[in-house]
Amino acid sequence: MESVVKRLQRIGLTEYEAKVYLSLLNDHITTATKLAEKSGVPRTKIYSVLETLARRGWIKIYSGVPLLFKAIDPKDIFEKVKSEYADFLDSVKTTLEKEVIEMKEKFVIKKFDLGLENLKEEIKKAKTIQISNATTDFLKKINKAFSKDAAVKVLLFPGERRIADGNIEFKEAEMKIVCIIKGKEVPSMSVILDESRTFTVFKDPVDDHYIVDEMLYDECSKCFGEWYNLGWNAAQKTHGEDVCQ
Numbered sequence: 001m002e003s004v005v006k007r008l009q010r011i012g013l014t015e016y017e018a019k020v021y022l023s024l025l026n027d028h029i030t031t032a033t034k035l036a037e038k039s040g041v042p043r044t045k046i047y048s049v050l051e052t053l054a055r056r057g058w059i060k061i062y063s064g065v066p067l068l069f070k071a072i073d074p075k076d077i078f079e080k081v082k083s084e085y086a087d088f089l090d091s092v093k094t095t096l097e098k099e100v101i102e103m104k105e106k107f108v109i110k111k112f113d114l115g116l117e118n119l120k121e122e123i124k125k126a127k128t129i130q131i132s133n134a135t136t137d138f139l140k141k142i143n144k145a146f147s148k149d150a151a152v153k154v155l156l157f158p159g160e161r162r163i164a165d166g167n168i169e170f171k172e173a174e175m176k177i178v179c180i181i182k183g184k185e186v187p188s189m190s191v192i193l194d195e196s197r198t199f200t201v202f203k204d205p206v207d208d209h210y211i212v213d214e215m216l217y218d219e220c221s222k223c224f225g226e227w228y229n230l231g232w233n234a235a236q237k238t239h240g241e242d243v244c245q
Helices: 004-010 015-025 032-039 043-055 074-107 116-125 136-145 218-234
Strands: 059-062 068-071 128-134 151-156 168-172 178-181 184-187 189-193 197-203 210-215
Touching (some): 004 015, 032 043, 116 136, 116 197, 116 210, 128 218, 189 218
Parallel strands (some): 128 151, 151 168
Antiparallel strands (some): 059 068, 128 189
């Protein structure tokens, strides 16, 4: 069976504090010197232990020469401990409930299936366009929407070929990023417009239409931006002969 000292440690006392309190329970009132002898706590530590117990409300100190010490009734102490612990649990519960609400808000992050035509309309307005894991087919579908003044950087899905467009800076990704759609792996593409709006794109492997979602939560957009920059900085530029006419 677990010792009383160990049990008192589980509710916040140190080993020395537990031993001193238990020793005091067996005496009506006593001195620090006698407590050190009875509890086995070193004399060099006894006063600091007693001061801590008094500060926490476990014992009383009576002035005099020498000082005298008395234990508080365990019933009173444990009622106080239960009350304080109940207050602590309530505060944790309130905090967690607040976090759950905030997390629910954070995970409502997508505007679903805008469609490729709507994406192209947004692309026409953009001054900077960053596309990652792009396929050749996807680029052919959207490249006419690029403004002549837009700065376009495309990170190609591994093995895909760039299109003939001198205004686009191409690199090829070092790894494939895919999602599973209807049991098949398809490239998971993202489009970042003006470094502020992020869209995810994939091609349905059954009916071949593109599904476009917009990320509405700012932190998600930041993550996609960071992933894009990491991939772009790690990738190599593609060669001219890889152009798809």
